[in-house]
Amino acid sequence: KAGVTQTPRYLIKTRGQQVTLSCSPISGHRSVSWYQQTPGQGLQFLFEYFSETQRNKGNFPGRFSGRQFSNSRSEMNVSTLELGDSALYLCASRPDRANTGELFFGEGSRLTVL
Amino acid sequence: QKEVEQNSGPLSVPEGAIASLNCTYSDRGSQSFFWYRQYSGKSPELIMFIYSNGDKEDGRFTAQLNKASQYVSLLIRDSQPSDSATYLCAVRYNFNKFYFGSGTKLNVKP
Numbered sequence: 001k002a003g004v005t006q007t008p009r010y011l012i013k014t015r016g017q018q019v020t021l022s023c024s025p026i027s028g029h030r031s032v033s034w035y036q037q038t039p040g041q042g043l044q045f046l047f048e049y050f051s052e053t054q055r056n057k058g059n060f061p062g063r064f065s066g067r068q069f070s071n072s073r074s075e076m077n078v079s080t081l082e083l084g085d086s087a088l089y090l091c092a093s094r095p096d097r098a099n100t101g102e103l104f105f106g107e108g109s110r111l112t113v114l
Numbered sequence: 115q116k117e118v119e120q121n122s123g124p125l126s127v128p129e130g131a132i133a134s135l136n137c138t139y140s141d142r143g144s145q146s147f148f149w150y151r152q153y154s155g156k157s158p159e160l161i162m163f164i165y166s167n168g169d170k171e172d173g174r175f176t177a178q179l180n181k182a183s184q185y186v187s188l189l190i191r192d193s194q195p196s197d198s199a200t201y202l203c204a205v206r207y208n209f210n211k212f213y214f215g216s217g218t219k220l221n222v223k224p
Contacts, residue, residue: 033212040214043158043202054147056211073116090157105157 002027004106006091012112018079021109025072027094032074033068033103037088046089049074051055076112086113117141120206120215127222133190135218136201140184147179147186148204152217158202162188193222 005024013019027031033048033056045058049068066076072093078085088110092103118162127133135149146165150158163178164170164186190197200217202211207213 035214040216043204045212045214045216058211072120101148101163101212103150103158103162103212105159106156 004091004104006089006106006109008109009107010110010112012114013081014114015081017081018077019054019081020075020077020110021089021091021111023076023091023093023106025074025091025103029093029095029104030072031094031096032072033092033094034074034076034088035088035090035092036060036084037108038086043090046076060087079106081113081114086111115156118163118203118215120201120212120218121204122216123219124221126221127193129193129195131193131222133197133220135188135190135201135203135220136161137186137215138184138221139203139205141184141205141207142181142184144181144184144205144207146206147177148212149175150187150214152200152202152205154199155177156210161201166220189217190220194221195222195224198222220222 001037007022030099033045034046037043048056052068063079068074088108090108119138148163149161152158162177164179170177173186174191177189199220202217203215
């Protein structure tokens with residue numbers, strides 16, 4: 001069974017640009033969540049989607065947005081990039097009725113903002 | 115803001131020793147608690163989860179939860195160099211909203 005796939009794996013942008021990251025969850029998983037990981041702040045929750053609806057949202061500015069498609073694939077977008085947006089962006093999927101609460105993470109998209 | 119606090123470490127233990135990793139959380143409404151392991155350059159992977167007060171054992175790993183003290187810990191017995199990684203404590207609230215600590219880096223020395 002294929003794992004969570006994130007693209008691109010690495011990207012470099014300049015301040016003011018925008019970026020779109022993609023995540024394909026494990027087949028059958030309808031819940032997709034996004035996290036930002038930085039050395040100083042650790043893993044911070046961005047948002048979570050389920051069946052194309054945003055169910056939860058973290059404390060990030062409106063520059064961070066996301067969406068989910070009918071096939072459960074998800075994208076997140078960051079507009080007007082700032083230096084502080086440099087981070088590893090992790091996507092995680094979860095089965096609908098998992099009692100463990102386990103999140104299955106992708107390898108991440110490492111964004112560098114210059 | 116719901117907070118999850120961990121000592122960043124590094125925590126160094128000799129091979130074969132017990133490694134003790136600790137985590138505190140701020141919100142008494144927390145529903146369930148997780149320990150993830152993250153090797154350098156890799157994504158986090160689940161080690162254990164615990165819902166109820168007390169201990170839960172799985173092989174060399176034991177998770178301990180004390181909801182009154184808002185404290186969760188992970189014990190690793192017979193630590194191995196392959197256990198060297200960053201350990202992330204996570205707390206789940208409603209639906210799939212998880213809050214993670216910043217992680218504790220563990221070094222197991224041969």
